Amino acid sequence: MMPKNLHLKLAAFFALFLMPVVAQAQAPAAVPTLATDEPELVEFDTAKTRSIAVPALVAPSPADTPAGNSTALGRQIAEVISSDLRASGVFETQGPNGLRVITLPEVTAPQFDYWKARPVEQLVQGFVRVGGDGNLTVGCYLYDVGFGNETTRLGFNVPPREWRRAAHKCADAIYSKLTGELPFFDSRIAYIAETGPKGKRVKRLAIMDSDGANHRFITNGQSTALTPRFSPNYKSILYLSYVDGNPRIYVYDIDAGRQRLITQSRNPTFAPRWSPDGQTILYSMAVSGNTDIYKISASGNGTPIKLTSSPGIDVGGSFSPDGRQIVFESDRSGSQQIYVMNADGTNQRRISFGQGRYATPEWSPRADLIAYTRIAGDFRVGTMRPDGSGERLLTDSWQDEAPTWAPNGRVIQFFRTEKGSGKTSIWQVDLTGSNERKLPTPVDGSDPAWGPVLP
Amino acid sequence: MKSNTVKMAAILLASTALVAGCGKKKVDVLPPAADGTDYGTQPTDTTPTTGAIVPGSQEDFLQTVGQFGDRIFFDTDRFNVDTEDQATLQRQAQWLARYPNTRITVEGHADERGTRDYNLALGERRANSAKNYLISVGVDASRIQTVSYGKERPQALGSDEQSWAQNRRAVTVTVQ
Numbered sequence: 001m002m003p004k005n006l007h008l009k010l011a012a013f014f015a016l017f018l019m020p021v022v023a024q025a026q027a028p029a030a031v032p033t034l035a036t037d038e039p040e041l042v043e044f045d046t047a048k049t050r051s052i053a054v055p056a057l058v059a060p061s062p063a064d065t066p067a068g069n070s071t072a073l074g075r076q077i078a079e080v081i082s083s084d085l086r087a088s089g090v091f092e093t094q095g096p097n098g099l100r101v102i103t104l105p106e107v108t109a110p111q112f113d114y115w116k117a118r119p120v121e122q123l124v125q126g127f128v129r130v131g132g133d134g135n136l137t138v139g140c141y142l143y144d145v146g147f148g149n150e151t152t153r154l155g156f157n158v159p160p161r162e163w164r165r166a167a168h169k170c171a172d173a174i175y176s177k178l179t180g181e182l183p184f185f186d187s188r189i190a191y192i193a194e195t196g197p198k199g200k201r202v203k204r205l206a207i208m209d210s211d212g213a214n215h216r217f218i219t220n221g222q223s224t225a226l227t228p229r230f231s232p233n234y235k236s237i238l239y240l241s242y243v244d245g246n247p248r249i250y251v252y253d254i255d256a257g258r259q260r261l262i263t264q265s266r267n268p269t270f271a272p273r274w275s276p277d278g279q280t281i282l283y284s285m286a287v288s289g290n291t292d293i294y295k296i297s298a299s300g301n302g303t304p305i306k307l308t309s310s311p312g313i314d315v316g317g318s319f320s321p322d323g324r325q326i327v328f329e330s331d332r333s334g335s336q337q338i339y340v341m342n343a344d345g346t347n348q349r350r351i352s353f354g355q356g357r358y359a360t361p362e363w364s365p366r367a368d369l370i371a372y373t374r375i376a377g378d379f380r381v382g383t384m385r386p387d388g389s390g391e392r393l394l395t396d397s398w399q400d401e402a403p404t405w406a407p408n409g410r411v412i413q414f415f416r417t418e419k420g421s422g423k424t425s426i427w428q429v430d431l432t433g434s435n436e437r438k439l440p441t442p443v444d445g446s447d448p449a450w451g452p453v454l455p
Numbered sequence: 456m457k458s459n460t461v462k463m464a465a466i467l468l469a470s471t472a473l474v475a476g477c478g479k480k481k482v483d484v485l486p487p488a489a490d491g492t493d494y495g496t497q498p499t500d501t502t503p504t505t506g507a508i509v510p511g512s513q514e515d516f517l518q519t520v521g522q523f524g525d526r527i528f529f530d531t532d533r534f535n536v537d538t539e540d541q542a543t544l545q546r547q548a549q550w551l552a553r554y555p556n557t558r559i560t561v562e563g564h565a566d567e568r569g570t571r572d573y574n575l576a577l578g579e580r581r582a583n584s585a586k587n588y589l590i591s592v593g594v595d596a597s598r599i600q601t602v603s604y605g606k607e608r609p610q611a612l613g614s615d616e617q618s619w620a621q622n623r624r625a626v627t628v629t630v631q
Contacts, residue, residue, distance in 0.1 A: 247603060
């Protein structure tokens with residue numbers, strides 16, 4: 001289930017997979033720059049969403065696979081591409097439903113006049129072929145309908161069960177090409193699935209793709225699980241469990257289905273985090289009621305290093321992408337505020353000075369921003385620069401908590417608690433505060449943790 | 456601002472108290488838990504409820520310390536033990552002195568209006584406040600363990616000041 005052996009390969013000699021009739025594809029030369037936004041600009045031009053048509057991918061020689069017939073897969077892949085792009089909030093999409101079925105020659109020679117008349121600005125076409133080894137070859141082409149030329153093309157070779165990943169990779173390539181932003185669709189999320197009444201919530205560790213697909217429960221709910229974090233290589237998950245009756249951090253090995261304590265201690269450990277390289281684990285531990293932040297090697301050997309020592313609660317933490325700094329939360333000033341320190345614990349300084357309390361800081365994978373929960377009556381998710389400037393709130397609800405960054409640092413997920421019922425749900429919002437939407441989860445969800453883009 | 460609001464709410468609570476003689480944080484009416492179980496405590500006592508109360512049991516403890524005598528309450532974001540809490544903990548200590556072989560767990564809790572990680576730390580802090588006071592009045596430290604449930608096990612299920620006041624608590628449970 002987990003992508004331990006990635007068979008997703010860029011098919012460099014893409015034309016080889018096509019029949020001779022389509023081998024005369026245009027050279028992708030002199031393609032005008034399509035990104036209308038400066039890459040460093042935070043705002044997407046949401047007022048001017050671009051329309052993209054995604055007809056079903058063509059299956060030139062339909063064949064059955066363990067994941068279904070390749071003709072059906074062609075339509076499903078187009079559905080995922082269309083859904084990804086639409087959910088990003090940047091695009092309006094058409095298809096595959098409601099669009100005509102295209103022919104194989106059209107894949108490399110689109111009928112631009114037809115698409116211009118719909119009208120659409122961009123066109124995604126492609127094909128699915130079942131190889132002799134049983135794997136799928138998925139071809140994905142992006143055309144600018146107005147200019148009448150090819151913008152990009154990609155090919156992926158995947159086992160049939162990973163067809164969704166080919167679709168996400170295709171959507172990622174299109175998103176990146178058209179926005180100038182880094183990709184993020186082909187990634188996964190660990191979170192806590194919640195069921196039951198408020199006074200007796202059952203909380204299970206669960207994982208899913210970034211669009212909610214391939215959902216899987218990891219724990220059975222007999223003991224409360226909280227605050228998971230995917231390791232950067234997706235092989236393991238850090239999380240808190242009450243399995244022995246006390247709050248303790250475990251690292252769960254997904255393939256082996258086993259877990260171990262990250263450190264042997266009689267004290268409660270919580271708020272686990274990975275370093276960006278996956279070599280170090282950050283955690284919080286309370287000793288005689290006083291909570292400090294520690295780090296320890298992820299190898300399972302080694303001695304914990306205590307990073308904070310102020311009286312009070314120092315908790316959480318998130319590494320900067322270069323691993324040199326840590327943003328964390330402390331109430332040493334009398335209320336929860338955000339601080340930054342060097343990764344060795346030196347040079348601790350407060351960066352949040354606005355109204356209210358500030359909690360759960362998370363450093364953007366792009367390094368430019370820190371997301372947090374601001375508590376001033378209601379809980380809202382916001383961002384600020386690492387020096388504390390440029391504070392802006394992205395959500396406005398009764399209780400929005402615990403932001404986690406998309407791997408491209410342009411979308412944030414968080415969880416929302418409903419007043420009264422205590423029901424929770426996972427939401428995402430982009431950096432402009434627009435395109436807020438609820439993620440589809442089979443049951444209630446909290447504590448989302450977004451992992452990196454899969455290789 | 457924030458603390459004023461909380462104080463006012465506390466005053467309101469006290470003035471509308473049903474039971475005379477309650478202090479500012481005393482919570483008077485605890486709603487029944489969803490299925491009759493108190494999720495704030497570990498259901499460790501398996502003694503049949505029909506028979507006589509066994510001396511030294513959790514039931515005996517609860518009967519001796521009185522209603523809500525197994526717990527102390529805290530203000531928002533606070534973890535200090537005030538005079539009223541001290542009286543509660545002293546009653547617990549007296550009972551514990553009679554049963555020197557009984558061990559206890561102090562469970563620390565927070566209300567839902569805090570972030571998850573911070574509330575785990577805050578619950579631990581509150582449990583330790585109660586523990587430290589019990590030690591100061593003669594309970595051997597080796598008899599007391601603590602556990603924080605953060606905001607994971609609310610006692611009162613509303614999203615209002617009165618419910619939150621009931622949930623900011625440290626509960627003493629005997630280990631049987």
